[in-house]
Amino acid sequence: MKLITAIIKPFKLDEAKEALRGLGVQGMTVSEVQGFGRQRGHTEVYRGTEYTVDFVPKVRVEVVVDDGDVDRVAGAIVAAARTDKIGDGKVWVTPVEQIIRIRTGEMGPEAL
Amino acid sequence: MEGNTAWVLASAALVLFMTPGLAFFYGGMVRSKNVLGMLMQNFFCMGLVSVLWALFVFSLAFGGTGKFIGDFGFVGLKTLGNVKTVIPSYQGDFALVVAPLAFCAFQLMFAIITPALITGATADRMKFRAWVVFLFVWLVLVYAPVAHWVFAPAGWLFKLGALDFAGGTVVHINAGIAALAVILVLGKRKGWPNEQMPPHSLPLTLLGTGILWFGWFGFNAGSALAANGLAAQAFLNTNNAAAAAMLGWLVVERMKGGHATTLGAASGAVAGLVAITPCAGFVGGISPIIIGFVAGAVCFLAIQLKYRFGYDDALDVIGVHLVGGIIGSLMVGLFADKAVNPLGADGLFFGGGASLLGYQAVAVGATLAWSGIISFGLAKIISATIGLRCSDDEEMAGLDLSQHAETAYAYGEIGSMGRAG
Numbered sequence: 001m002k003l004i005t006a007i008i009k010p011f012k013l014d015e016a017k018e019a020l021r022g023l024g025v026q027g028m029t030v031s032e033v034q035g036f037g038r039q040r041g042h043t044e045v046y047r048g049t050e051y052t053v054d055f056v057p058k059v060r061v062e063v064v065v066d067d068g069d070v071d072r073v074a075g076a077i078v079a080a081a082r083t084d085k086i087g088d089g090k091v092w093v094t095p096v097e098q099i100i101r102i103r104t105g106e107m108g109p110e111a112l
Numbered sequence: 113m114e115g116n117t118a119w120v121l122a123s124a125a126l127v128l129f130m131t132p133g134l135a136f137f138y139g140g141m142v143r144s145k146n147v148l149g150m151l152m153q154n155f156f157c158m159g160l161v162s163v164l165w166a167l168f169v170f171s172l173a174f175g176g177t178g179k180f181i182g183d184f185g186f187v188g189l190k191t192l193g194n195v196k197t198v199i200p201s202y203q204g205d206f207a208l209v210v211a212p213l214a215f216c217a218f219q220l221m222f223a224i225i226t227p228a229l230i231t232g233a234t235a236d237r238m239k240f241r242a243w244v245v246f247l248f249v250w251l252v253l254v255y256a257p258v259a260h261w262v263f264a265p266a267g268w269l270f271k272l273g274a275l276d277f278a279g280g281t282v283v284h285i286n287a288g289i290a291a292l293a294v295i296l297v298l299g300k301r302k303g304w305p306n307e308q309m310p311p312h313s314l315p316l317t318l319l320g321t322g323i324l325w326f327g328w329f330g331f332n333a334g335s336a337l338a339a340n341g342l343a344a345q346a347f348l349n350t351n352n353a354a355a356a357a358m359l360g361w362l363v364v365e366r367m368k369g370g371h372a373t374t375l376g377a378a379s380g381a382v383a384g385l386v387a388i389t390p391c392a393g394f395v396g397g398i399s400p401i402i403i404g405f406v407a408g409a410v411c412f413l414a415i416q417l418k419y420r421f422g423y424d425d426a427l428d429v430i431g432v433h434l435v436g437g438i439i440g441s442l443m444v445g446l447f448a449d450k451a452v453n454p455l456g457a458d459g460l461f462f463g464g465g466a467s468l469l470g471y472q473a474v475a476v477g478a479t480l481a482w483s484g485i486i487s488f489g490l491a492k493i494i495s496a497t498i499g500l501r502c503s504d505d506e507e508m509a510g511l512d513l514s515q516h517a518e519t520a521y522a523y524g525e526i527g528s529m530g531r532a533g
Contacts, residue, residue, distance in 0.1 A: 011508045026524075045517040051531060085505075090383055
C-alpha cells in the first residue's frame with residue numbers, strides 16, 4: 001500500500017476530486033496548507049508599505065491506494081491539477097506499513 | 113423647520129450606514145478570497161459619489177425645472193447652505209420644509225447606495241479600475257436623470273402622476289436592471305454554475321442585514337422629508353414589510369427546499385425592504401404586511417431564474433432588487449390610499465381605478481429601458497477599452513490579492529512577511 005500526497009492549486013481541487021472519483025478511489029483527505037516551491041511568494045501592501053509573503057495557499061490531497069493503483073491514481077492527479085504554469089505543485093508517493101479500519105478492525109488492503 | 117431638519121439629517125446618517133451594511137451583506141456571501149474586493153467596491157462609492165455629488169451631480173439631479181434633467185445652478189453646492197434658498201422645482205404643495213442642504217445630504221446617501229447595489233451581481237470578477245469608471249459615468253448618465261424624472265416635482269414621471277416614495281424605481285429597479293446589463297457583458301464566474309461557491313461568512317451577511325434594516329428607517333421614513341405622522345407611517349410600514357417578507361421567503365423555502373435558512377431570512381427581509389420602498393408613504397393598515405409577504409415569496413422564486421436563463425447574478429441582485437422593486441412599484445398602484453397621504457393617490461384596491469397602476473407601469477418601463485440600455489452600452493465600451501473583467505489568473509487568486517494586494521483573514525503565525533526591497 002502506498003500513500004499518495006499531492007500539493008496542488010486550490011482551484012484545481014474539484015477537478016482532482018472528480019478524476020479520482022472516476023477511478024473508483026474510495027476516499028481521500030484534504031487540508032489547506034501554505035508553502036512555497038520555485039514559484040516563491042507574492043507581495044501585499046499595508047499602509048503604503050509593500051511586504052513579501054513567502055507562503056502561498058495550496059491544498060494537500062492524501063490518498064492511500066493499493067500498490068497496483070499507484071501510477072493510475074498519481075497520474076490522474078497530475079493530469080487534473082496541471083495548468084502548465086509555475087506553482088502547479090507536486091505529487092509524491094510513500095510506502096505505508098499498515099492500515100486499520102477503526103469501525104471493524106479490518107487490516108491491510110481490506111481496510112482501504 | 114428645525115425639527116424636520118434634525119430628522120432628515122439623522123435619516124441621512126442612517127442611510128449612509130446602509131452602504132457598509134450592504135457591503136457586509138454581500139461580503140459575507142462571497143468566497144473569502146473576494147471579500148475585500150466586495151467591501152472595497154461598496155466603500156469606494158462613499159468616496160467617489162460624495163465628491164461628484166458636491167461638484168455637480170446634485171445640481172444635475174435636483175436643480176432647475178426641466179422635465180428630463182436638472183441644470184448646473186447648484187454646482188459646487190453654492191447658496192445651498194442658506195436656508196432661504198429655494199430649489200426651483202420644489203414649490204407649492206411640494207415646498208421643502210427642511211434646510212436645503214439637509215435635503216442635499218439626504219439625497220447624496222441614496223446616490224451612494226444605488227450603484228453599490230450593482231456590485232452583488234458582478235461579484236468576484238470585475239476589475240476595480242473598470243468599476244471606478246463605470247461608477248463615475250453611471251452616476252452622471254443614469255442616476256442623475258432617473259432621480260430627476262421620478263423624485264423632482266418637475267420631472268416627467270413625477271408630473272405624470274407616478275408615485276415612488278423612496279426609490280423603488282430610482283434605486284432598486286435602476287440598479288437591478290443595470291446589474292443585469294453589466295453581467296451580460298461581463299460573463300459568468302469561472303466554474304459557475306457547476307462549482308459550489310458557498311458564502312464564506314453568513315454571520316457577516318446577517319450582521320449586514322441588521323444594519324440595512326436599521327438604516328432603511330432613514331431611507332423610507334426620512335423620505336417624508338419632515339418629522340411628522342407620515343414619517344411614522346413609513347417607519348412602521350418599513351418594519352412590517354421586512355418582517356412579513358422574511359416570513360414569506362421562509363415559508364416558500366421550507367416548502368420547496370426543506371429547511372428555513374439564515375440566508376433565506378436575511379434575503380427575505382431585504383426583499384421586503386426593497387418592495388416597501390416605493391410604497392412606504394402611500395400605504396397603511398395591513399397593506400405593508402401583504403406587500404412584504406408577497407415580495408418575500410415571489411423573490412425566492414425569482415432567484416431561481418438565473419439557472420434557467422444562465423446569467424450569473426452572483427448574489428441575486430436581480431432576483432431581489434429588480435424583481436422586488438418592480439413588485440413594490442406596481443403594488444403602489446394597488447394599495448395606495450389618500451387617507452394615508454393626501455399628496456398621493458388612490459390605488460385600484462382603494463377606489464382609485466387602474467390609472468395609477470398605469471402610471472406606475474410607465475415609470476417602471478422607462479427606468480428599465482433607460483438604465484438597461486445605457487448600462488449595457490457603458491459596460492460594452494469599458495470592456496472594449498480598459499477591460500471590464502479580470503484575467504483568469506486574477507480571478508482565481510481572488511479580488512483581494514489581485515486588485516488590492518491584501519488578504520482579509522491573516523490567520524495563523526506562518527505568514528512570514530518581510531519588507532520587500
